[in-house]
Amino acid sequence: xxxxxxxxxxxxxxxxxxxxxxxxxxxxxxxxxxxxxxxxxxxxxxxxxxxxxxxxxxxxxxxxxxxxxxxxxxxxxxxxxxxxxxx
Amino acid sequence: xxxxxxxxxxxxxxxxxxxxxxxxxxxxxxxxxxxxxxxxxxxxxxxxxxxxxxxxxxxxxxxxxxxxxxxxxxxxxxxxxxxxxxxxxxxxxxxxxxxxxxxxxxxxxxxxxxxxxxxxxxxxxxxxxxxxxxxxxxxxxxxxxxxxxxx
Numbered sequence: 001x002x003x004x005x006x007x008x009x010x011x012x013x014x015x016x017x018x019x020x021x022x023x024x025x026x027x028x029x030x031x032x033x034x035x036x037x038x039x040x041x042x043x044x045x046x047x048x049x050x051x052x053x054x055x056x057x058x059x060x061x062x063x064x065x066x067x068x069x070x071x072x073x074x075x076x077x078x079x080x081x082x083x084x085x086x087x
Numbered sequence: 088x089x090x091x092x093x094x095x096x097x098x099x100x101x102x103x104x105x106x107x108x109x110x111x112x113x114x115x116x117x118x119x120x121x122x123x124x125x126x127x128x129x130x131x132x133x134x135x136x137x138x139x140x141x142x143x144x145x146x147x148x149x150x151x152x153x154x155x156x157x158x159x160x161x162x163x164x165x166x167x168x169x170x171x172x173x174x175x176x177x178x179x180x181x182x183x184x185x186x187x188x189x190x191x192x193x194x195x196x197x198x199x200x201x202x203x204x205x206x207x208x209x210x211x212x213x214x215x216x217x218x219x220x221x222x223x224x225x226x227x228x229x230x231x232x233x234x235x236x237x238x
Contacts, residue, residue, distance in 0.1 A: 020165055022172045025179040028187035030194070037237075040230040048219045049212045051229065053205060058233065060201035067193045071186055078182045086171045 022086065025079045031072055035065055096159065103155050107148025113141025 038061060041054045117138040120130055130137075208215065221229075 020168050020172070022175070025176075026183065028183045028190065030187060030190045038233045040233045041226055043223065043226050043230075046221045046226070047212075047216045048221065049208050049215045051221060052208050052215065056201060056204045056208065060197055063197045063201075064194050067190060067197065071190050075183070075186055078186070079179060082175045082178045082182065086168070086175045 022083075025082075027075055028071070031068055031075065033068075035068075036061055096162065099151075099155055099158070103148060103151040106144050107152055110141050110143075110145030110148045113137055114145060117141060 038058045039054060041051060045051075045054075117134050120134060125131075
């Protein structure tokens with residue numbers, strides 16, 4: 001019993017705790033902006049040029065969002081690759 | 088053992104070796120005095136005390152010798168991991184900066200193209216509007232598509 005206690009006591013010398021933390025990566029600012037709503041056509045504007053103008057505004061919004069979406073995919077893949085390199 | 092992380096490696100190692108060494112030396116000394124140099128009668132009354140102190144130092148020293156080995160190994164791993172994390176954080180920052188520049192330049196191009204289209208519409212306004220005008224129904228359907236059911 002005494003030997004068991006002694007061995008148990010001596011083995012606790014091997015116990016240790018290692019606090020190493022890696023902070024969560026921050027995404028670039030433009031990607032954190034919320035998406036805007038599309039702009040509806042003003043019912044008082046009845047000309048085809050007004051429609052084209054409105055469509056142009058909305059398509060611009062779509063293209064911006066498309067770039068941001070692609071950037072999110074790239075961000076995720078890059079950060080994942082970096083994170084896996086730490087192990 | 089975690090408390091050892093606050094003390095430099097070299098100090099701990101030295102202290103542990105001294106404690107363990109004193110314990111071993113004390114045990115050898117008491118054995119020698121009792122068995123070989125037993126004519127040193129002046130030390131005989133102290134033998135028991137010296138032996139107990141030596142046993143305590145020996146056990147304590149042995150405990151810390153075991154602990155320090157593991158501690159050193161962990162410290163090396165922690166240092167390695169911390170270095171990797173530092174590099175990863177730097178890489179992450181650089182990747183973010185690169186991506187931010189990429190987004191900004193692409194959005195800039197999109198806005199330039201959009202402005203160019205807008206200008207083109209303005210320039211050709213008369214030609215575009217000459218043959219067509221929109222009625223309420225067309226505008227309603229178009230706006231429904233934009234709002235996608237939202238009011």
